[in-house]
Structure formats: C-alpha cells, structure tokens
Amino acid sequence: MAKLDAMLAGKRILAVDDLVESRSAMKKMLMILGANNVDIAMDGDEATEFILNNDYDMVISDYNLGRGRDGQQILEEARFIRRLKATTTFIMLTGENAMDMVMGAIEYEPDDYVTKPFTIDIMRQRLTRILTIKEQLKPINEAIDRQAKAEVIQLCDEYIKHKPRLKNRVERIKGRMLMSMKRYDEALALYDGILEDREINWALLGKATCLFHKEKYKESKQLLEYTIKEHPKYVQCYDLLSKIHLKNKDLKSAQNTLVSATHVSPKQVLRQMELGRIAFANQDMAVAEGAFRQSVKLARHSCYRSVKNYLFFAKSLQHKINTSNNREVRSSSGDAFKALEEAKTIYADTPEYVLEATMIESTTYTNLGKEADALAAANKAEKMLAQINDPSSAQLLAMANVYIATKQHAKAQDLLSTVSKRKDLSRSEARELDRTKGEISEQVVRQYTTDINDKAIGYFERGQLSQAIELLDQATSYKEAGLAVLLNAIQVKITYMDQRAASRKMLDEVDELLQRVGDIPPSDDRHQRWLLLKKSQERLVRML
C-alpha cells in the first residue's frame, strides 16, 4: 500500500463534527497523518455551504451532528446535486449502533466508515486502506462521473474477474448501475448470486428493489419484512416497503411504516416529506404536522427545500386552530403564519406560491374567528389570482374554498362553474369540485342570505339605510336569494331614494330586482306589498 502521508498531501479535505474539541482534534489528527489542506465544519448547514463552494477530494464526517441534519444527509445531498463526484472519498465516523443506517444505503452510501472510539493508529490504518481502494476503483468511479454506464458495467466485470478482493465492493456498484439502467433482471441475478453465498443487507434490499420494479410486490414485501426483522435499523427497507403499501393502495400501512422509519432515523428530509404527504392524505393531521415541521426544519438549508413543506405544514396545523384563545391555538397559528411568511419571502418570485400561501393565511384567520383579517387576505389572494395567466383548476378550487370560508358564496359559485366547464380535471380535482359544490348548496346560500337579511332589517329599523343597502346588495348577489330578501332590498332602496333623491342607477337596480321577483299572485300574502313597491318605483321614475 502507498504511504498515507503521500496520499493525503495536496488533497482538499473537509472534516465535519458538531463537538468543538472533536473538530479541532480531527483536523490535527489529519494534519499529523499528512494532510495539509483541511477545512472544518460544525454542522450540516456549514458543511453543505463548504461543499457548494469548494471542490473536495475527501469528506470525513461524524454521523451524528447534534440537532441538525446528520452525516448521511450531507452525503446524500452533496451527491444528489453532484457537488461530490464518485471519485471523491466520503468517510463516516459512527457509533456502531448506526451501522445499518450508514452502510445500507443503496444509492448514497459512504466509501467507508470508522467506528468510535478510534486512535490515530486505527485512523491511519483505515484511511490508508480506504484511499488505496479508492485509487484502485478510480477507473470505475471516473466512468460513473462521466455517466458512461455501459463502461462502468464492463469495468465492473473485469474487476470482479481479476480483483477478487474487491469483488464485494464492485458487485455493489454494478448492481446499483444495472438498476439505474433499468436492467432489473440482470441486477436480480447478481443479487441472487451474492445472497446465495452470504446474506448481505444491501443485497437483500437490492433484490427487493428489483422485485418492486418488476411489480412483484408480494415477494418484495416478504423480503423486506424479513430484512427489517434481521436489520431493524436498515431504514431504506422501510422506505421501499412504504412504496409497496402505496402501490397496494394501503395508505395507513404506508404511513405506519414510515413512522417506524422516522423513529430509527428522524433526520431524512425526503422521508419526512413523504410521511407528511401520506399522513395528510390520511387526514392524520397530528402525524402530518410533525412530519412537515421536521421537513421545514431539516430542508431549510438543503437542496430538498420545497415550498410544499411550508404550505403543507401550515395546512396541517389548521386542525389545532380555532376561536378559543388558548396557548395551543396561539402557538399553532403563530407557527402557521411564520411558515407562510417564510414561504412568501423565499418564493416571492413565484406568484403561484405566494397566492397559495395567502389563501392558507386567509383560512387560518377564518379558523381563528378573525373574519375581517380573513376577508382581507382573501381579497389579496383574489387579486393575485387575477394576475395569473390561466390558473390551474386546483388554484381555482382552493380560491373557491377561501370564498366559502369568508362567506363570499357568489364568487365561490362563479369559480366553481368555471372549473366545472374544464375538461382536463384530474380525479382528485373532480372529487374536490363535488365536495366544494356540496358546501355551497342552495340551502347554505339561502340561510346565509337570510342571515344577512336579518342584519339588514336591523340597520333599516335604525335608519341606517346605506348599511342596509350594502348588506342586501350582498344578499341579492346570490341567485338563491329568496323572495323576502329581494322585496326587502327593493324596499330599502325606494325608502333611500324617497328620503334623499332618486338616481337612475338605483332605479335600474330596483327594476332588475322586480324582474327577479316576477309576478306575485293575489293569493300570496306579499302581493299587496309587491304592488305598493311597484307603484313607488313608477312614481320615482316619473319624478326623475
């Protein structure tokens, strides 16, 4: 083997540890071993920042980095955004209890790991081996970086034949590459061969993954359940098992499986996001809230940051928000508003996202019983929606719901009829349309207009005619407004013109209302009143 100091000299290295003593000691240790260009980072955020701005030859990170993301997250994200090439070495420092979590990853496993506690002597030995193997595998890794997949397979076959000591590592790369090329039959044969000799956790997961892609869900599930029993901390198995449950349309089991996975490894952003989505679909808002809270927190400085995390987090909090002004409500609504503000700030350049955040804001105010604030937010959202070219059905439906919540039923109905005419509605959108239509049934509108009517009568009796007109205009804007409401609206307007002055505009409005009333037969108790109102209208027209 080559000398370690020669291998480390000139390499750009990043060391990540959350404990200050360990961090500086790690740097010192690496320098003693021959490194001369070492950066240190204290957590996942700082490490990601370093990786984004520098080209490293080697990253050595503690698995457990305290409260933020863990070492595995740093690795996954760095490889995902292609800031760490396959030729870059990634070494994880870990307690043995995290081994399955670290070395089981099919797609983003580290090159190697060193278990704690280690002496400098152990580190020297391990680093020498790791870097020697990395050098031996360089042609394969370079081909991976070039995306030359066929060449990777060819090189793997040559290595397996001529370098038996590297067989295990090379077979692992080959399996992963075959799967990325969707050559599942060949990958399956490879994994079967490995498993015949020895039950290796990644080969079990590899086989289960192939079976999944070949739509052999039952066999895949059985294999995963067995693997989880043998390796309870092998979290990637839970992820695939959850996908199988989803394929079988068993959302509850999918959710439970991911909950188990998050107990083992709570810091995987994509898993938390998936759990949040599934729990939200299951209407299990307590679980959804927890998962999205974690997603927002963990993804804040990561490549997985998504507006959906913020919006769904705010939505999932709504089940706790109501008109009682207690501590939980204040805290939940505070969290929701904070998440929405953050989303609006981060995604200010994307009007669709700002619109959605504003609509959720309105809903939050509605749930808090703050009708004026809810209406103000709804009005803002309405303006934003008007600015969007060809809004989606989902956006229109969401806005319709906001209208309903802010008691603007006529507007809601208009939007719903627009959506109804669309021919490209997805199944879920069609379901949502039906549900929303149900909310805005004739009876609801009639009751609503009656409520307004009652308030308007109060204003009328106190001589506050302008306020009465405003309310009755609102009530009569609904086609479902009843006869009594229409007659009251006519009555108020005529009284208003009698006391002040007749106007063409208001007379036209009265005329329109009378047309909506139509003829009231003499048998109806309201016939006499209707006649009087008609006569008053004719008188006012003549006076104009």
Add this chain to the structure above:
Amino acid sequence: MSFDINTLLSAQLHDLKNQMQALLNVQSELNDAIQMDPEQQSLMDKLQRHSNNLSHRLIELLSILKIQNDAFKPSIEEHWLSDTITPLANEFYHLHGLTIESHFDDDFNNFYDEQLLGIALHNACINSLKAGANKVILNVEEFANGSWNLSVSDNGSGFSEDQLNDQNTFDPQGTENGLGLYLIEQALKAHKRNGQTGEITLSNNVDEGALLIMKFP
C-alpha cells in the same frame, strides 16, 4: 416507570464512547506535541496504557450487550483483517512488549464484526500475556465454501488440562483482565452464515504455547 436497563446501558455506553473519543483525540495531540522528550513520553505511555485499557473495557461492555441482547445485532461487514489487527499489534507491542506477527496476506478480507473480533483478539492476547508469552502468531486459512479460520498461536505456557477438557463450558465470570475465553467464544458464536455458527477450538502447539482457532462460518 423505570428505565429499560438495556436501552439505558446502550445509550450511556455510546455517550461514553464519544467522551472516550475526545480523550483519545487529545491524547494523540499531546503525544505529537511531546515527541522526543523521554521523561514526558514515559508519562504519556502510562496515560495511553490506562486510556487504551478503558477504551477496550468500554468496547467489551458494548460487545457483551450485543452478544446477550437480541435487540443489538452484530454488524457483519467486509473488513481487511490487517486493518483490524495492526493497531492492536502496535498497542500490545508498545504497551506490553508482546509481538504479534501476521502470517497472512495483507490484502486478506472477509466478513466479520470488527468490534467483536477486536475484543476476541484482545482477550486472546491478554491470555497469552498471562501465560508468559512474548510472541503471538496469527494465521489465516480460507476454505472454498467461504468460511475461514483465524489461528492465534503463542509461545507461552499453553492451555491447562482443565481448559482443554472443558471446551464446552467457558466460564462467564469476569476476571482481572477481562472475560477471557467466554467472551471470545461468544464473539464467534455471534457470527452466523448459511445455518452455521462460529466457534473456537483450543489446543497446545507441539513445541510450545497455546493454539486458539477462531472459526468463522
């Protein structure tokens, strides 16, 4: 409600491991800083001896937890044997004057739980020291079915008749220097493959010393 003793132990031991790691890091820094000063080096050696002993005890406790509790599974991974042995050999030579010679290919690798094998070898070497040995030779034999043996041969006084006769009943009681053969046997038994379980056999060399064979399935 009381703590689950295994969970408590595991959590405490892993925390202790982090503390131990910090101590070892500082120690290696100190060692680097005082190089070439014989007086300080002697103090450093003492410090190293005690901290290494503590570190081994810690790993030993974790190993026992792993062996005795189904919730903690062994981590059978691919390792290079010389990587596992070299630091141990350096330590025994430096701190106890025991020479460990590896008579196998530096590139030999296979699947085993590194922590368990480390603790087994550590106990085997302690036994050799107790038997007056100053040299241990390690050999590897590979078989076509993938199983392999690691033999530990020393130049000490060899196993006693009692030990050779009671190979199926190793004493689980602690000793002054660790748990000895019992722990070595348990470490091997944790290695399972294709329905077979690891084991150890004891014998004495024809000329001198003990021969312990660790059989990995």
